[in-house]
Amino acid sequence: MTAIGANLPRSDGEAKLRGDAVFGVDLAVPGMLHARLLRAPVPAGIIRRIDTAAAATSPGVRDVVIGADVPNQRTGLFIFDTPCFATDYVAYEGEPIAAVLADTPEQAEAAIGKIELEIDEQTPVATPEQALAPNARPVHPSWAKFATAGGIEIARKGNVVAEIVSDPGDVDAAFARADRVVEGFYRAPRQYQAYLEPRMALATYQAGRYTIQVSHQYPFRLRDRMAQVLGVPKSALRIVGHHIGGGFGAKLDLGLEAFAALLARRAGRPVRMVNTAEEERLTAPCRENATVRIRSAVRDDGTILAQDVEVLFDSGAYANNAPAMASIPMFMFGSIYRVGTARIRARTAYTNTAPTGAFRGVSGTYLVFAAERHMDDIANELGRDRREFRLASLADDGHRMLNGQALEQLSILRRAFDLVEQRAPWTEQGRGALRGVGIAAIVWLTNPAPGQATVKLNEDGGLMVVTAATDNGSGAVTIGLRQIAAECLGLPVEQVVVTMPDTDVAGYDGGSQGSRTTHVTGRAVHDATAEVRETVIDKAAAMLEAAKEDLVIEDGIVQVAGVPDMRLSLAEVAMAATFSSGPIAATASYATPPPPHDPERTKGMLFATWPTPTYHVHLAEVTVDPVTGQVTVDRYVIAQEVGRTINPDAVMGQIHGGLAQGLGYALWERVDIDGGRYVQRSFETHGLPLACDMPAVEAVLMEHPEPAGPYGAKGTAEPPIVPVAAVIANAVSDAVGAPIDEIPITPEAVLRALD
Amino acid sequence: MTADQAIAIRCTVNGEEHTLEVGPGETLLQTLRDRLSLTGTKEGCLEGECGACTVLVDDLPVDACILAAAAMDGRRIRTVEGLSTGERLAPLQQAFLDHAAVQCGFCTPGVLMTLTALLEQRPSPSPEEVAAALAGNLCRCTGYRQMIDALLAVAKEARP
Known part of the structure; x- marks a missing residue:
């Protein structure tokens, strides 16, 4: 073993140190136009009037779009609750209401200021506690009618987005046997991911297909969500990923991409959008604010007989991944400490605040x-x-x-x-x-989400790893996947190149989330490289007239173990193979199988293991x-x-x-x-x-x-x-x-x- | 922007002399990125808070996003693109690579400029001085430790 456990440098390090690395915000293409969003100035209210006439004639303006101009169906990860533009009512401060396309960002910004907007402000539902109060105003009046992904069942109760209850039935009896009950109430605020590169999108539309250039942690989810929003097949979208200036979970879902795509199609020109720092602060999918109440039934000898846990967290104005995150308390109690039995009730509620989302170590x-x-x-x-x-x-x-x-x-x-x-x-x-x-x-x-890798041996003996895995800075791709491939085939890590993500080119990948890339995509890279290695050994054995089991590959050289003269470079093997039996390449896929568990106990959980x-x-x-x-x-x-x-x-x-x-x-x-x-x-x-x-x-x-x-x-x-x-x-x-x-x-x- | 509003300036950027006509509201960051295609200096918050756009003006680290380009007449500006010449990385850049001090890399150009200025002013700084020098550069990825280690290694190497 040489590459595993070694402190080898990241492949994108030098470009990042020289200022050569192209991040999303560095992208520009000829002929591109610029768009800005009009965002809701209040957290809650009824939209009475949007007048875009003055904005439309503002200098440099090409297009002004509101909800009525585009397919504006509600979409989402689990609950289809999120419109592209707010039309009837505002659900949070910063919610998009209109978009202006212009020749320059400054012209778009100036025109945004000319849109006339009348909103009857409502008292916002500001906290989960307010959301669950009796007679609380529903954040979404038509909540009962929202569709769900795959028809998953979500109970519709007031402003409750999702509720997971796990009650084995013996908790109260355990409390009755306790010497004492210890109770605590714990409160945590939101946390902002604070990536330095604002979210951006650069969209083009040509011949029925959209290409989105972006810095994004999960290009395939972006593809799927955009397909929902635009009402087009997934295959009509190509997501091309660039260096990501930090994400930490905030760049896992839709940001500006769908707006840029809609405008690019209407204008027939590329469209670039970038959020300002304030827009990021208003709309980033922060870690959710939450309260946790725990009661423990305890014996004087220190035995915990039972725990009764209530979790309430803030989904914000839209559900995002909150329905899945409601499962996580099930893994944080009764897992490492013996607590006898436990009752868990986890709820998440709609409020008139920016939708919360994923941040490293979700929940x-x-x-x-x-x-x-x-x-x-x-x-x-x-x-x-x-x-x-x-x-x-x-x-x-x-x-x-x-x-x-x-x-x-x-x-x-x-x-x-x-x-x-x-x-x-x-x-x-x-x-x-x-x-x-x-x-x-x-x-x-x-995180178990699937990954795939195609590994190609180039004719010069270099190895190319094609994957849509994204490196949001951790080095999981630019260090981890390369060292795994180098170790598996037996060549210097400098000779392993990993592609940038492109959904047209690489197989599905579950994105940079939940520490999954090295484990899951790494496994796919390993298995594909192992197959390439087998092909190399087969070919080299024939070329050297040696037994396959006698061959070793080290430092890019295939040789008969102990016979230094009987050797071939990987380049020689690859070249010979390419022009005889064909190029050497292999593809492998992996997803972590769900560990054995009791489905009776995980009813309704979108995240069961x-x-x-x-x-x-x-x-x-x-x-x-x-x-x-x-x-x-x-x-x-x-x-x-x-x-x-x-x-x-x-x-x-x-x-x-x-x-x-x-x-x-x-x-x-x-x-x-x-x-x-x-x-x-x-x-x-x-x-x-x-x-x-x-x-x-x-x-x-x-x-x-x-x-x-x-x-x-x-x-x-x-x-x-x-x-x-x-x-x-x-x-x-x-x-x-x-x-x-x-x-x-x-x-x-x-x-x-x-x- | 009409031509008659333009302001003529002469400055050097990475040792190269430039004569430019800049707008009255133009920032140094816009000049560097849009006029000179020096996109290594990053556009982060545009509010002078994150430090991703840090460049050196007459040897002092400044946020290019809140600096008027018109005020750059006669100034000597250095950006990340000027740190190394040719194939070889500057010692500080190489140390960042060797100490795994780069993660997402968005703050990196600004951090390098701040630390370049520090090394010029204080060739043998203490760890606390390095940390204090970085007070204007936010990094959300690294926790700063490996950056500080990289700089201390360079300072040690340079010591006679």
Whole structure:
């Protein structure tokens, strides 16, 4: 093995360092026009009048479009609730109402200001609590009539978008047997992905087909969603992906692409659109704000007899992937700790706020915050050491989660606790000592969505990997897939080229989400490369008149083991094959099969299993300043299970980056909503982590190779963010001697807790 | 923009002399990207907050998105495209590659310019000084650690 576990550089690194890499916003084509959107200025209201006459005659304007001008059917991932343009009513501030196409962006912007808009403002349904209140105004009056993808059944109750209830029926009896009941209520805000490159689209329409050039995490989903919106076959769309200036989940669904495509078709010219920074702040699919109520039935000996969990999260004005995310609480409770029995009720509600969506570690960040804060609450209530209580409650290998799925390697967590302990021995300072320590454990998944790779051996012996997998920065494609292919065939990694995504060229790929690329697409790359290798060996064996089993491939050379003279370069084999039997290439596909589980327990869940689990423990030591309320993270220790490390530096990059996002979420980042409107509208007011905010990090990688993964690799990128808020909140709660059950933990909150 | 509103400036960009007619509302970022096709300097927030458009003007890092092009008369401007000459990467660029300090890469050009200025002013900075220098450059991917390590490695290498 040479390529696996090696710190080899990313293939797009040099271009990015020279400023040569072309990101979506760098794209331009001859003859392109520019469009801007008129966005709703209020969170809720009835649209009385839209007059575009003055805008249409504004200088440079080519077209002005409102809902009535285009197919404006409601579409969506699960619930078909989202129109292209708001026509009758506004559901959130920033919702598109009209589009202007002009020769320059400035002309389009000027014309937007000339559209006359009359809206009768309504009191917004601003929070999930308001949405569920009796007599709450329905955010969507025709909600009962919205169709669903594949006809999935969604109960229509008031503003409830989706509800998952799992009730084994024995929870109340367990509470009746308890010595005590510990109750907690935990609250988390939205989190903005804060990618630096705004969302954009460059669309052309020619001869019945649309080409969309874009920086997008999931080109095939974009293709499918655009087909819905435009009412055209999927094959009428070609999505060409370019370098992505950050996404973290925000570039997984539709952004501006459908607007650009509609306008390009009408104008017969290419159309470019880019969001402004404020538009991004208003419309990004933030991580959802949520509340979690947990009641635990506990015996004095520390046995947890039952948990009763209520999760309520904010879908915003449209459902997006919220119906699927309502399943995730089922995997965050009763999974790693023995809790006897558990009742879970997860609801998500429509509000008059921007639709929420996916952000690295979807839902897990606040569910783990709640679950692990609650473990501290129970330990403190019982007077137990918080780490020791976790170890005593930790389940064993084969423990079944609430969906009936067994966690066969759960004992990895015990090892993770040990590894953290070796580096940072657990020492309770005493509650309220202004120094505190926090610890938390998680099981996270590797997203199972399918991938495909075609691997071609070029006539010069170079290897070309054709895939629609996207690299949103992690290196999963530009590092991971290349190192896997290089290792499998036996050639230097510099000779492996991976294509940029193009839905016309590459097979379906499930996108950069849920840490899936290295594991799932990596497996497809491995299997396709293995087939190429077999063909090479066959061909070389014939050429060298040697037995196949005697041949090895190393460093791009096929040779008879131990006989250095009997050798061929991959180029010689490829050339000979190409002009005799034909070019050497192979295609392989992979999707993670759903792990065995109990379908009776997952009724109604759109996300029923927790595939390819990984195990992680984080610990933080903090100091709080009793005068300023500032929290300083003195030390942060991580034990992360990765299956197999393909590239240690790249894994560390995911750990540092995930931790930074987690610390921001726990301590500094603000996404406040006041009357349905976002309060912070710029990076400056947002509170993103800066270089000087980052603590020292010590991370240990644990390797437990997963047979289904390429060289044993599992997902890596998401877990580092998931437990951070829990760990920090536990440490700060310890330091101040009072529970901190809401994030971000502001200096004001710290000072209040110290009072 | 009519021609009579244009303002004539002379400046150097990456060592090359330019005589340009710029608009009164034109930013340095627009000049670099739209007139000179230097798209390595990134267009991020356009509000002077993210730092993706950082360039050096007379050796100081500035946000090109909020700087008037008309004010660049007589100035010496450096962008990411000017960091290396020919095939070889500049030591800081190579160190970024070797330390896996690049992820999505959108902040990278601006970060490189900020750190280039730092190295010129303080050849042996402390880790804290590096972090402080990066206060105007947001990076959402890396957590900054590998960038700081890359710079410290270059500084160490350059030390006699």
